[in-house]
Amino acid sequence: xxxxxxxxxxxxxxxxxxxxxxxxxxxxxxxxxxxxxxxxxxxxxxxxxxxxxxxxxxxxxxxxxxxxxxxxxxxxxxxxxxxxxxxxxxxxxxxxxxxxxxxxxxxxxxx
Numbered sequence: 001x002x003x004x005x006x007x008x009x010x011x012x013x014x015x016x017x018x019x020x021x022x023x024x025x026x027x028x029x030x031x032x033x034x035x036x037x038x039x040x041x042x043x044x045x046x047x048x049x050x051x052x053x054x055x056x057x058x059x060x061x062x063x064x065x066x067x068x069x070x071x072x073x074x075x076x077x078x079x080x081x082x083x084x085x086x087x088x089x090x091x092x093x094x095x096x097x098x099x100x101x102x103x104x105x106x107x108x109x110x111x
Contacts (some may be wrong), residue, residue: 002046004043004085005030005031005043005045006043007047008049008088008094009030011094012033014091016098021036022035022040023037027039030042030043031043032050035102035105036105036106036109036110036111038105040052040102041098041101046085047085048082048083048085049082049083049088049094050081050082050083051082051097051098051100051101052080052081052105053081053103054104055078055079056104057103061081061100064083066085066086066087066088067083067084067087068081068084069082
């Protein structure tokens with residue numbers, strides 16, 4: 001893992017706290033945070049945040065500062081957003097993205 005990815009993962013852990021419904025899973029060369037077994041958020045190697053917002057919140061999420069489509073392996077993954085590191089420098093901004101992802105992922109059936 002990179003320093004940027006590690007730092008963002010630590011910040012996510014701090015915000016999530018000891019929620020027993022959240023686990024970590026090694027994915028994409030790093031770690032993804034899972035809510036009830038469903039992917040919630042994850043840090044990328046450059047410090048970009050991957051946030052799963054779902055189809056209903058997708059367009060609104062793209063209007064937020066630093067947000068862009070998640071283009072993983074050349075294919076746009078609708079319902080997933082990349083958030084630039086400078087847009088989540090403040091813990092409140094990161095917490096807001098985690099909350100938005102939780103709004104969608106928390107409504108999914110547990111795996």
